[in-house]
Amino acid sequence: MLSVIKEGIPAIDNSSLVDKVEASLVQLLQQQKLKIGDPIPKEMELATTLGVSRTVIREALLRLRMMGLIESKKKKGAVITSPDVFGNISKSMNPYILDQETLKEMFELRLVLEIGMADLLFNRVKKEDIEELKRIVANEPPVTQYHLFNIEHEIAFHGKLYEISGNKTMKKFQKMLLPIFDYVHNSGILKEQPFITTFVSHKGLVDILEKGDADKFRAGMRNHLENHFKRLF
Amino acid sequence: MLSVIKEGIPAIDNSSLVDKVEASLVQLLQQQKLKIGDPIPKEMELATTLGVSRTVIREALLRLRMMGLIESKKKKGAVITSPDVFGNISKSMNPYILDQETLKEMFELRLVLEIGMADLLFNRVKKEDIEELKRIVANEPPVTQYHLFNIEHEIAFHGKLYEISGNKTMKKFQKMLLPIFDYVHNSGILKEQPFITTFVSHKGLVDILEKGDADKFRAGMRNHLENHFKRLF
DNA sequence: AAATGTATTATGTCAGACATAATAAAATTA
DNA sequence: TAATTTTATTATGTCTGACATAATACATTT
Known part of the structure; x- marks a missing residue:
């Protein structure tokens, strides 16, 4: 042989x-x-x-x-040049090109990131950040009709959180994830959107960020994202 | 004009x-x-x-x-082909090419992911997974001398968690992050490694995964990663 | 000195050629 | 006839040489 x-x-x-x-x-x-x-x-x-x-x-x-x-x-x-790790794959991050499995996993990834980032937030948040968050929240529609899922406010609020995290890489990652998330949210990939339950509002999250701690924030964010999670499992 | x-x-x-x-x-x-x-x-x-x-x-x-x-x-x-989102950038994920800021952010990213993935774990973990985790933990050195930071056991344990999460994209992401994390851990980018404090062990995490809930797991994982966090802030 | 025009230079694009590897077709052999 | 080997084909990989184009440096003019 x-x-x-x-x-x-x-x-x-x-x-x-x-x-x-x-x-x-x-x-x-x-x-x-x-x-x-x-x-x-x-x-x-x-x-x-x-x-x-x-x-x-x-x-x-x-x-x-x-x-x-x-x-x-x-x-x-x-x-x-300083390599822009995620900037280069953003082109291939096209919802119409990725398969459904990957799309769903991207959706999950966002949820994971926002729950897990709590410690970064609490260690880096400044007074001005809190103020800006409050300003953003003030312009939001009342919770009762929030099921409209105003995408602009969502981006403004959650985008600001990524900014506060001080992690530019993660922010780029989020930017890349955004269109995917939006697409998945509105497509038939996930389970039907459940009837809206009560959840921690953006305002509630700001309160926690101001007076609470990382553990409370994680729980709050998890609750805030409950309607998304319901569509996963 | x-x-x-x-x-x-x-x-x-x-x-x-x-x-x-x-x-x-x-x-x-x-x-x-x-x-x-x-x-x-x-x-x-x-x-x-x-x-x-x-x-x-x-x-x-x-x-x-x-x-x-x-x-x-x-x-x-x-x-x-089905685009492999992260597979393609793994080449540029070279510690010697990325700047220190990005490297540190990658380090953070891993911590964020592992804390945030709790819900995925609890919704997808199976009995066999718990058993395998226990097997992995059994082969680990005792906590008292754990400061040796046995990289193999770290990878075996945490890698298994990513697997349980059922999110292949995230697992690929982790695989890409691993060498970066290791590099940052051993380089002078972060603060000095603090004296080891008590923390939730791998075994503790398995216990939580078996009997606890997502919130407890997040807190446990946060505590488990304390020594890494100490080097950040 | 500022504005304009010119020359240079390195990348962007083109065309045509041969090399090479993977496949399909043909020929050979058992 | 079926299996194997040989040959031909095909599409990518590599090479060469050429011209186009845009950015810069230099020279000229006002």
Whole structure:
């Protein structure tokens, strides 16, 4: 059998030229400790240096660009950028492209994030934030007719929370999640919207954020999102 | 002033040819309701149909491939795939590429997720899951010397939780976050590791998952992660 | 010195060619 | 005839060379 000599056979590299160049470039970016904004060598230089055609270089650079590692400008060449982790996948975050399973999981993800972020909020919230939240809440319709699910107020309020969390990555994540959440909410993926039960209002959450603690906020947020959770389980 | 005629000037199309082709292709994928595995037209066909060179088509296709929308095979052409939202950015999730701010935020993100996932766990956990968790916990070192922070046990336990959550997207997300978390944990980005205080152990969490409720679990998990939180604030 | 025009440069796009791997078709063999 | 091998086909991968275009630097003019 082949198994005898199998050991001696090195794993053949199935990677294409572009793959190698890409790895090479990533390594370059890591090693050289280049600062953000620093230019990387021109396409032709890279091509001659690495001994491949410009086509291959371009494709590899394109990948880096998609990964958010570089940004190419005409004439100026490509410069290093701080990778925007989620910015780049937001394009593929299209409700019409993702399958229902994934869409539902995105929906869940938002709920998980907002319940779990309590500690970040309490450790970073400022007086001005509370005031702005109160201002936002003041403009909301009364709870009795809140089942209209005013999307704008939802975004204003919950978006502000993400902001308070001080976690920009999470905020970007939310921004990406928003259209998905909205789509799932209005599509037939989830169970029917249940009759509205009483729940902690936005105002209630602000109160907790002002006078309560993280544990109370988690419970409050969980309750606030009850109508969403009901549609999951 | 120009402002008079400014209104009449349409926003010039700053997008490149590739941009347009990309948009065109994405639209194609959405409209035609193509099933997963269906092939899309060959590069040359697209080139002639859309009236651009094969180079442009290739670059646009490459973008779709990076977004995880298609997968190209030799001879067979490109086929539609279910986009793996996070799988594609895992490459750029390199600790050495991301800036410290983002790294820290990723660290936080994990904490947020694990506290917020309680409801998913309680609604989806099965008897077998509890048993497996118990098995995992049984193999762990005693709490007294737990400060060794055995990474393997950490991954085994917490990874299982993500699995129980039934949210594959979140699990992928965790998988992507893992190396980041480990890196941040061991780097100088965070505050010094505090002296270990008592906290809810893995075993304690399993107990809660078996007999408690979501609220208790959140509090327990928050406490379990206390040593991580201490390094943040 | 400010505004304008010109030259340069690096990316964007094009076209055509060959290499390569995966598949389909044909030929061979048992 | 069925199974295997050989050959042909096909679509992507890579290469080369060229021109277009936009951003910048330089020179010119006012």
